[in-house]
Amino acid sequence: MHKTKTVTILTLDGAAATGKSTTAHALADALNYLHIDTGSHFRILSYHLNQVSIPSQASTNLSEALKELSLNTKIYGHSAVLEVNRQRLTSTELRSLTVNTLVSQYAALKPIRDFLLNYQRSLEHFAREAHFEGMVVEGRDIGSVVFPRAKHKVFLYADESTRIARRQKEGLKDFISERDAIDRTRTLAPLTCPKDALSINTTQLSLDEVVDLILKKITD
Numbered sequence: 294m295h296k297t298k299t300v301t302i303l304t305l306d307g308a309a310a311t312g313k314s315t316t317a318h319a320l321a322d323a324l325n326y327l328h329i330d331t332g333s334h335f336r337i338l339s340y341h342l343n344q345v346s347i348p349s350q351a352s353t354n355l356s357e358a359l360k361e362l363s364l365n366t367k368i369y370g371h372s373a374v375l376e377v378n379r380q381r382l383t384s385t386e387l388r389s390l391t392v393n394t395l396v397s398q399y400a401a402l403k404p405i406r407d408f409l410l411n412y413q414r415s416l417e418h419f420a421r422e423a424h425f426e427g428m429v430v431e432g433r434d435i436g437s438v439v440f441p442r443a444k445h446k447v448f449l450y451a452d453e454s455t456r457i458a459r460r461q462k463e464g465l466k467d468f469i470s471e472r473d474a475i476d477r478t479r480t481l482a483p484l485t486c487p488k489d490a491l492s493i494n495t496t497q498l499s500l501d502e503v504v505d506l507i508l509k510k511i512t513d
Contacts, residue, residue, distance in 0.1 A: 301427035302428055303324075303511065304431075304432075304439075304443045304446045305429060305430065305447045306435050306437070306449070306484070306486070306490070307484075308469075309456060311451045311456060316495075316504060316507070320504060320507060321429045324427060324508075325371070327371060327373055329373050329413070329430045330431050331413055337382055337387065338377070341378075355404050356404050362378060364412050397476055401481065403481055413430075414439060417440075434485075447493065449495050491510050493506055
């Protein structure tokens with residue numbers, strides 16, 4: 294009997310502007326793994342739901358609206374990119390002030406989390422079919438909820454002033470404190486450090502230093 298090939302999963306959790314995305318991209322390149330940004334999934338849905346005037350609070354119309362969305366995955370380099378209704382959003386659209394304001398509110402809704410959880414877990418099969426030996430999955434609940442049995446788990450954090458400065462340097466307005474409060478206190482899949490994760494304070498560390506720490510840990 295042919296044995297299904299195992300995909301090694303590295304989860305990377307943390308709050309906004311802790312360095313998740315740059316670190317995840319660098320790790321995927323170094324390991325030749327598939328990169329998956331689950332935060333972008335919530336941003337994409339927030340954008341589309343806002344476009345059709347579905348409120349970011351619990352709504353009887355939400356489940357019906359989700360049924361109208363078709364999900365498709367494309368690979369660009371090492372990254373798996375979610376397209377909704379065959380549309381790929383730009384970085385500007387994903388990180389607009391409107392999406393930054395709404396994303397944590399939409400992400401707290403159970404129908405949205407359930408909808409995306411099924412999709413995100415299916416990406417393990419997608420990575421296998423695309424002949425990747427592993428994947429780096431970044432988000433806020435990846436090691437605790439999406440892939441709790443992942444082989445490697447990392448949690449990044451940094452002080453709030455540093456994170457705000459990073460967003461400002463990128464030319465973006467983000468609501469760090471407000472999003473932190475929503476993400477950490479929501480009932481469903483709150484932002485938390487998995488108990489078995491490598492926890493790294495990125496406040497004073499360069500990207501290379503963070504990546505080296507993680508690579509050393511997972512290759513020991």
